[in-house]
Amino acid sequence: MNRPIYLDYAAATPTDNRVIDAMVKCLTQNGTFANPHAKDHVYGWEAAEACETARAQVASLVGCSPLEITFTSGATESNNLAIMGLAFALHKQGDKRRHIITTKIEHKAVLEACEVLQERGYKVTYLTPHKYGTVDCELLKSALDDDTFLVSIAQANSVLGSVNDIKALAKVTREAGAYFHTDTAQSAGYIETDFDHSDVSMATLTSEKVCGPKGVGALYIKRSLGLKLTALIYGGGQEKGLRGGTVPTHQVVGMGKAFEILQKEGKSDKERIESLRNHLLRRLKDIPGIIINGSMTHHVPGIVSVSFNNVDPRLLLPTLSGIAVSTGSACASADLKPSYILKAIGLTDDQARASLRISFGRFTTLEEIDEACDEICLKVPKLMTQYQKEKNL
Numbered sequence: 140m141n142r143p144i145y146l147d148y149a150a151a152t153p154t155d156n157r158v159i160d161a162m163v164k165c166l167t168q169n170g171t172f173a174n175p176h177a178k179d180h181v182y183g184w185e186a187a188e189a190c191e192t193a194r195a196q197v198a199s200l201v202g203c204s205p206l207e208i209t210f211t212s213g214a215t216e217s218n219n220l221a222i223m224g225l226a227f228a229l230h231k232q233g234d235k236r237r238h239i240i241t242t243k244i245e246h247k248a249v250l251e252a253c254e255v256l257q258e259r260g261y262k263v264t265y266l267t268p269h270k271y272g273t274v275d276c277e278l279l280k281s282a283l284d285d286d287t288f289l290v291s292i293a294q295a296n297s298v299l300g301s302v303n304d305i306k307a308l309a310k311v312t313r314e315a316g317a318y319f320h321t322d323t324a325q326s327a328g329y330i331e332t333d334f335d336h337s338d339v340s341m342a343t344l345t346s347e348k349v350c351g352p353k354g355v356g357a358l359y360i361k362r363s364l365g366l367k368l369t370a371l372i373y374g375g376g377q378e379k380g381l382r383g384g385t386v387p388t389h390q391v392v393g394m395g396k397a398f399e400i401l402q403k404e405g406k407s408d409k410e411r412i413e414s415l416r417n418h419l420l421r422r423l424k425d426i427p428g429i430i431i432n433g434s435m436t437h438h439v440p441g442i443v444s445v446s447f448n449n450v451d452p453r454l455l456l457p458t459l460s461g462i463a464v465s466t467g468s469a470c471a472s473a474d475l476k477p478s479y480i481l482k483a484i485g486l487t488d489d490q491a492r493a494s495l496r497i498s499f500g501r502f503t504t505l506e507e508i509d510e511a512c513d514e515i516c517l518k519v520p521k522l523m524t525q526y527q528k529e530k531n532l
Contacts, residue, residue, distance in 0.1 A: 143463040144507045148348070149297055149325060149442050149498035150465060155350040161396040162352060165189065165389035175386050176377060188386045193395025197344060197357055200398040201323070202333035206362055208344075209378045210391055213356040214324040216371075217343040218248040220358055220381070221320045222291055223370035225341070228255050229288055231369065236288035236317075242266045242274055243483040244299070246322055249291050262286070271434040272301035272484050276311045283315045284346070290319050294342075295326035298465075298496055299433030300442030300481045302330055309338035318364070324348050326354075328401035329409050329439050334359055342365065346390075350501055351397025355390035366408075408501055412440040415499055415508050419443055422512035424517055430490060431482060443497045446481065449523045449530075452492035458518050462511045465496040 166168040177183025198205040217278035253263045264282045290312045309319040318340040345356040374383035477491030
């Protein structure tokens with residue numbers, strides 16, 4: 140049985156063989172397998188050194204000091220630690236501010252962390268982004284007030300691929316006396332960060348979107364701000380007391396290697412992936428009733444969101460059996476719910492349900508893009524014809 144073409148890089152990427160090789164060296168009996176917190180013998184010292192090398196690799200890609208990188212289990216934990224860890228810490232210090240600003244299209248790890256704080260009496264403003272899925276400084280300024288202590292806005296949206304100018308947004312936030320957090324899971328290495336020369340207070344990083352392993356991530360915390368986040372996981376005081384638990388050497392080394400490769404090859408990767416994106420859009424643009432979601436000018440290279448008018452969404456993915464993509468919708472019980480992100484930028488329920496997020500990256504070929512386009516261009520118009528016939532019955 141032929142496997143479908145994998146075009147869901149925004150969910151998870153295949154791991155680069157060079158990353159796998161680096162990780163395997165931390166798993167074998169003759170490798171760097173020890174607990175990096177074991178300070179009494181050479182095995183532990185070697186593991187600790189490997190982890191610190193990885194920390195430096197991560198820091199180098201995003202433009203900060205290794206001392207500002209805290210390893211976590213992934214982007215979800217990093218988002219939770221940034222938002223709830225800061226809120227709890229400021230509360231302990233007697234800070235009376237209780238207002239957070241985010242957007243309606245953030246990742247669930249951000250939105251649900253904010254909901255937890257709302258249940259504890261915090262006020263959260265959910266900004267409605269512009270129709271391309273972006274937030275500008277004027278929109279942010281309209282929500283800032285003296286009670287605001289945190290703004291959390293992603294650099295790139297995970298469904299639309301639209302990119303925000305986090306440097307400008309962070310500057311406005313700091314001028315208002317608040318902290319700025321951004322989720323860079325979809326953008327680090329492809330869109331400039333340079334945290335040393337920005338007002339970004341905290342940033343979420345992950346490995347699985349850049350051909351590294353799953354189950355590992357990091358949180359950047361600007362050292363000059365002196366932020367003392369409250370830990371969410373206790374037991375051992377690892378990662379400067381911010382994250383209890385043994386640091387998984389092989390995972391961290393894999394993340395470091397993935398970031399090192401991206402720093403060396405990211406520019407050429409981005410140019411090639413951008414060319415695939417342009418080719419994809421040229422092939423799809425003539426499908427009747429197609430809607431290209433997100434920004435055509437400010438975007439990450441490998442995410443394309445499209446919606447279709449006059450298509451039964453229940454048939455869309457089953458019909459496109461030759462490609463592995465996301466619909467941008469979530470299944471709950473027997474109902475296909477429209478994507479909250481697509482709804483927030485103004486799409487109807489039907490348009491949001493009849494959508495595809497096509498995402499690709501380092502190992503995607505032009506031939507695969509063409510095969511995917513052949514299938515979409517052949518089958519979607521047939522679905523439209525079928526829909527119209529059933530509608531007229």
